[in-house]
Amino acid sequence: QVQLVESGGGLVQGGGSLRLSCAASGRTFSSYAMGWFRQAPGKEREIVASISWTGGNTYYADSVKGRFTISRDNAKNTVHLQMNSLKPEDTAVYYCAASRKLGVVIGSTGYNYWGQGTQVTVSS
Numbered sequence: 001q002v003q004l005v006e007s008g009g010g011l012v013q014g015g016g017s018l019r020l021s022c023a024a025s026g027r028t029f030s031s032y033a034m035g036w037f038r039q040a041p042g043k044e045r046e047i048v049a050s051i052s053w054t055g056g057n058t059y060y061a062d063s064v065k066g067r068f069t070i071s072r073d074n075a076k077n078t079v080h081l082q083m084n085s086l087k088p089e090d091t092a093v094y095y096c097a098a099s100r101k102l103g104v105v106i107g108s109t110g111y112n113y114w115g116q117g118t119q120v121t122v123s124s
Contacts, residue, residue, distance in 0.1 A: 002025060002028075002113040003025040004024050004096045004113055005022065006020060007021050007022075008118060009119045012122055014088055014123060016086050016122070018083045018120060020081040022096030024078070024079070025077070029098075030074035031102070032100060032113075034050065034051050034070075034072060034079040035096075035099065036049050036050075036097075037108060038095065039093050039095070039117075040091060043092075046061065047059075047107070048061055048068065049064065049068055049070035050104040051070045051072050051079065053102045053103075057103060057104050067084050067085045068083050068084070069081070069084075083120070087122060088122045089122075091121050094117060094119075095114055095115055
């Protein structure tokens with residue numbers, strides 16, 4: 001069982017930056033691929049980024065490529081999402097997720113555990 005707790009969301013002006021963190025419980029954190037998803041009002045949940053269990057492989061949605069960076073610290077059981085050059089269309093609830101698979105996982109059905117989410121609001 002893995003429990004995930006996100007933090008770092010908030011209100012930021014367009015062009016600004018935020019760093020989301022996800023703290024995971026459990027001794028086997030390093031055995032999970034991790035991902036960040038987001039869901040805006042009236043829209044489906046979508047993948048933002050994914051990172052493999054070693055951190056050696058990453059995936060980014062086209063909409064965030066070049067602006068967001070996913071990273072993990074297996075010693076501290078944490079995964080981060082650095083978000084730069086934020087746009088109003090990045091406004092959403094952001095969710096951290098863990099997958100028992102080892103490589104990057106793009107589909108939401110590939111994830112086994114989810115956090116409660118943290119709100120990110122980008123003003124224009």
